[in-house]
Amino acid sequence: MKAARYYDRKDIRIEDIPEPTLQPGTVAIDVAWCGICGTDLHEYLEGPIFIPPTGHPHPISGEDAPVTMGHEFSGTITALGEGVDDLAVGESVVVEPYIIRDDVDTSPGQPYHLSPDxxxxxxxxxxxxxxxxxxxxxxxxxxxxxxxxDHAALIEPLSVGHHAYVRSGATAGDVAIVGGAGPIGLLTAAVLKAEGLTVYISEVSEARKNMATSTGVADAVFDPREVDVAHEVRERTNGRGADVGFECSSVPVVLDMLIDAVRPAGVLVNVSIWGHKPDVDMPSVVLKEIDLRGTIGYAGDHPDTIKLVQDGKIDLAPFITARIGLDGLVDEGFDQLINNNEHHVKIIVNPRG
Structure with a gap:
């Protein structure tokens, strides 16, 4: 079968590899669509990061580069391993793409995403x-x-936004300010709107501002080059400020704005992955008693996220900005997201294309 294999930085090859073997307790899936994630881009440009370098196998999977890429995907079940009796061949599914140890408890409420390795x-x-x-x-x-x-390929990044929402403790009627309208910022905003929040977004890109507006995930979009975003948020909340903020840009000035924009005793959730250590306005965090929280991945979020889409509260179609085949992964996928990223939210790949 065809697969995209990561060897090293800027070295991804489309190769023929053996098909995987069904084992007891496992499910065989024909992949339909797979999204290209920002993490994949970081691996391509700066890695290996999550990918185990050649000669340094991962302690759980036992694998090292080259490895097959792609963690945002949907597909159809083709076979069920011994002991799997609650699914059916032909069923449409998505995969929560974790590698964790077999003895880690993944029951509801458990923070299995924080387990070692x-x-x-x-x-x-x-x-x-x-x-x-x-x-x-x-x-x-x-x-x-x-x-x-094709829509379902976005369930995985949407679950990241859902987990950020859960971490915030926000409820319907709250006001949120989202810093950055990239893929995760937009999908986080989509979850917030679906859950009944008023959502404001700060963004400088014209294309991303238009996407936030056209998809209806924001009640208002502010350009920090044109207005004082924190002031605008206070103006719209009777001087109070936002109840929750979501940092989705990994840009220090955006973090500063969010600290300013959230109300005293508000919550600020950092969603983005930082490639460097930012300066943080700790005096303001202290004097406003802001609750600064981290978030990573998801844990038990997929069922609730899927239900939001099934119930029609989130339409994922507008966030798909291109569909390509596997042979065009680098030229039509990675290069577009690197050099024309403002005009793309999610490029999805058909592995048989």
């Missing part, structure tokens, strides 16, 4: 969505009903 399918080994087929453990497979398979 955690990694991701499609980065740390165990196959990936940028291949025609994959076999995964049953616990990571989530049925999606009649959600279109």
């Amino acid at each position: 955690m990694n991701f399918i499609g980065l740390g080994g165990r196959g990936g969505g940028l291949a025609e087929k994959i076999v995964v453990q049953r616990r990571w497979v989530h049925p999606i009903g009649d959600i279109p398979l």
